[in-house]
Amino acid sequence: MPAVLDRLSALADLTRSRLLLVLERDALTVGELCRVLRLPQSTVSRHLKLLSDEGWITARAEGTSNRYRAALKDLDPGARQLWQLVSGEIAEAPAARQDATRLRSVLAERSTRSRDFFATSAGQWDRLRSELFGARAELAALPALLDDDWAVGDLGCGTGQVAASLAPFVGQVLAVDASAPMLTAARKRLAPFRNVEIRRGELEALPLDDASLDAAVLSLALHLAPEPARVLAEAARVLRPGGRLLIVDMMPHDRTDFIDSMGHLWPGFDAETLTSWGGEAGFASCTYHPLVADPAAKGPTLFAAVLRRATTSPTTRTEAQP
Numbered sequence: 001m002p003a004v005l006d007r008l009s010a011l012a013d014l015t016r017s018r019l020l021l022v023l024e025r026d027a028l029t030v031g032e033l034c035r036v037l038r039l040p041q042s043t044v045s046r047h048l049k050l051l052s053d054e055g056w057i058t059a060r061a062e063g064t065s066n067r068y069r070a071a072l073k074d075l076d077p078g079a080r081q082l083w084q085l086v087s088g089e090i091a092e093a094p095a096a097r098q099d100a101t102r103l104r105s106v107l108a109e110r111s112t113r114s115r116d117f118f119a120t121s122a123g124q125w126d127r128l129r130s131e132l133f134g135a136r137a138e139l140a141a142l143p144a145l146l147d148d149d150w151a152v153g154d155l156g157c158g159t160g161q162v163a164a165s166l167a168p169f170v171g172q173v174l175a176v177d178a179s180a181p182m183l184t185a186a187r188k189r190l191a192p193f194r195n196v197e198i199r200r201g202e203l204e205a206l207p208l209d210d211a212s213l214d215a216a217v218l219s220l221a222l223h224l225a226p227e228p229a230r231v232l233a234e235a236a237r238v239l240r241p242g243g244r245l246l247i248v249d250m251m252p253h254d255r256t257d258f259i260d261s262m263g264h265l266w267p268g269f270d271a272e273t274l275t276s277w278g279g280e281a282g283f284a285s286c287t288y289h290p291l292v293a294d295p296a297a298k299g300p301t302l303f304a305a306v307l308r309r310a311t312t313s314p315t316t317r318t319e320a321q322p
């Protein structure tokens with residue numbers, strides 16, 4: 001027997017077709033369907049079971065109840081065509097028109113419930129948000145603001161944390177570091193990303209072509225460089241005109257113990273110093289933002305400085321002057 005004939009019986013009942021029509025528009029619980037169709041729960045549940053057994057709908061557990069949705073995309077082409085024909089006719093029936101009106105009010109009630117919830121829980125939302133999604137969940141999503149075809153450098157990549165945060169959102173990440181053990185850890189972390197290339201090299205002589213990056217990050221590495229101005233000049237060389245360098249490092253601090261314990265060469269950087277070195281290196285501007293410290297953090301306050309590479313080369317600019 002052609003499979004489509006098996007499908008006829010499920011749709012031959014007006015209640016089942018009305019249910020399917022409503023569930024094609026939105027996913028609803030049994031309680032909501034009872035209110036939309038104005039039918040008792042036992043009737044709605046019986047028809048839902050048949051529709052579910054025959055693959056017309058699927059259910060997803062939500063708290064103590066199930067939310068049902070039409071599964072038309074998963075059906076065979078014959079069944080989909082049959083439903084197109086039946087739904088076109090049923091949608092004009094008075095009962096189905098009333099269902100559509102009541103569906104709108106049930107959906108409106110849902111958004112009223114969520115508004116009521118937030119109206120009374122404004123004071124608790126920050127705690128609830130942290131519990132549900134972590135303290136700064138939105139930060140992981142912010143690299144999605146970058147252009148997805150960008151090539152971005154992670155300069156002094158260490159174990160690859162910055163590269164791993166960027167890789168899902170940009171075209172390519174080039175991660176550079178001088179330390180073989182750090183690069184071994186980075187290779188392990190970054191193995192899942194096919195768009196990350198790891199290169200061993202010095203910040204003062206990057207293994208990258210001129211103007212090959214759209215943006216670059218120097219995270220917690222500049223304070224280890226004997227000549228930070230040279231590192232900035234090298235970053236400017238590998239950035240395209242207009243490209244951006246993000247420096248994340250420590251604001252000026254007095255933790256002299258870091259010199260012995262971690263080989264720090266610079267006790268943080270202020271905005272004036274970075275602006276001056278950046279200007280000499282070919283960066284047209286430098287903006288400096290102290291970062292909000294994590295309450296659990298024990299180290300000095302960090303800053304984020306963005307240096308924008310000049311759109312014309314330093315030589316051209318000099319020549320243009322009278």
Ligand SMILES: C[S@@+](CC[C@H](N)C(=O)[O-])C[C@H]1O[C@@H](n2cnc3c(N)ncnc32)[C@H](O)[C@@H]1O
Binds near residue numbers: 201204221
């Ligand atoms: C403190 S770690 C920071 C790593 C990473 N960027 C992060 O945010 O976690 C500094 C890294 O910079 C690298 N580094 C320091 N000076 C360097 C230089 N002159 N050339 C290349 N890498 C350097 C070190 O090997 C180390 O992996």
